[in-house]
Amino acid sequence: MVVQVGGTPISRAAYNHWMTIGAATVEMPKPSGALPKPVTYEPPDFRGCVAHLRKTVPMSTPTVPLRAECRATYDGIKARIINFLVSGYWLRDEAAEEGISVSHDEVKKKFEEERRAHYPTTASFERLLEASRQTVGDLEFALETQMLSAKLLAKFAKEHGDEKNEQAAVAAFNKGVDSKWILRTTCAPGYVVPDCKQYKP
Numbered sequence: 001m002v003v004q005v006g007g008t009p010i011s012r013a014a015y016n017h018w019m020t021i022g023a024a025t026v027e028m029p030k031p032s033g034a035l036p037k038p039v040t041y042e043p044p045d046f047r048g049c050v051a052h053l054r055k056t057v058p059m060s061t062p063t064v065p066l067r068a069e070c071r072a073t074y075d076g077i078k079a080r081i082i083n084f085l086v087s088g089y090w091l092r093d094e095a096a097e098e099g100i101s102v103s104h105d106e107v108k109k110k111f112e113e114e115r116r117a118h119y120p121t122t123a124s125f126e127r128l129l130e131a132s133r134q135t136v137g138d139l140e141f142a143l144e145t146q147m148l149s150a151k152l153l154a155k156f157a158k159e160h161g162d163e164k165n166e167q168a169a170v171a172a173f174n175k176g177v178d179s180k181w182i183l184r185t186t187c188a189p190g191y192v193v194p195d196c197k198q199y200k201p
Contacts (some may be wrong), residue, residue, distance in 0.1 A: 001188060002014075002015040002082070002187070002188050002191045003015075003082060003085065003086060003185065003186065003187045003188065003191060003196070004185070004186040004187075005085075005086055005089040005090060005093065005181070005184065005185050006089070006093045006181070006184045006185075007093075008089050008092075008093065010085050010086075010089070014085070015081065015082075015085070015191075018081045018084065018085060018138075019041070019077060019078065019081055020038070020133050021081075021132060021133050021134055021138065022077040022078075022080060022081045023038060023039055023040070023041055023077055024038055024131065024132050024133040025132055026039070026073065026077065038133065039052045041070060041073065041074040041077065043071070043074060045067070046067050046070035046071060046074065049066075049070035049073070049074070050066045050067055050070055053066045053069065053070065054066065078191070078193075079193050082187070082191060082193045082195070083193060083195055086181075086185055086193075086195045086196075087195065088141070088142075088145045090177055090178075090181040090185075090195075091145055091148050091149050091152065091177070092145065092148060093181070093184075094152060094177055094180075094181070095148040095151065095152055098152060098155060100148060100151045100152055100155065101148075102144055102147045102148055102151070106147065107140055107143060107144045107147065108140075110143060110147065111136075111139065111140055111143055114143070152173070153169060153170060153173050156169060156172070156173045156176075157169040157173075160172065178195075181195075182195060182196070182197055182199075183197055184197075185197055186198070187199075
């Protein structure tokens with residue numbers, strides 16, 4: 001286990017899966033460009049990343065600490081992915097406690113609407129999946145989280161009189177969720193980010 005959010009464990013396998021997605025989205029190809037081979041970030045040596053940089057850094061460029069650059073990129077991806085997973089499960093658990101849900105049919109309908117709007121052809125959508133290393137399930141997970149977040153925020157704004165001031169409502173909502181769920185989030189050594197109760201600035 002990498003992180004425990006309330007009663008929900010985030011396994012190393014799930015973390016590794018999303019890290020692959022995070023690494024793939026660092027340099028997404030142009031719509032018509034060839035799909036690049038995935039860069040691997042494997043600490044502590046980062047051999048795959050170092051080899052990739054040696055091929056892409058111009059020979060005229062002064063020597064740079066490639067391993068340090070790879071480490072910095074890896075740390076950035078790791079923090080982003082852990083934050084994405086933790087905040088996603090925070091929102092899901094908060095929604096469950098508030099009696100808020102979205103049905104599978106609602107998610108499917110919204111997903112198809114967005115897919116048709118942004119990726120009107122099967123080929124363009126399949127290219128997205130291949131380039132980003134995501135599955136339909138991954139995209140639906142993110143979308144369901146967004147939908148739950150919108151319902152939670154609407155309920156919060158209505159109860160706290162901030163319906164007309166969306167920015168204030170979002171700030172107040174996020175502050176409340178953060179302070180509540182950080183205390184319920186346990187991160188394994190090496191995976192501690194500001195969203196974990198073990199974090200010390």
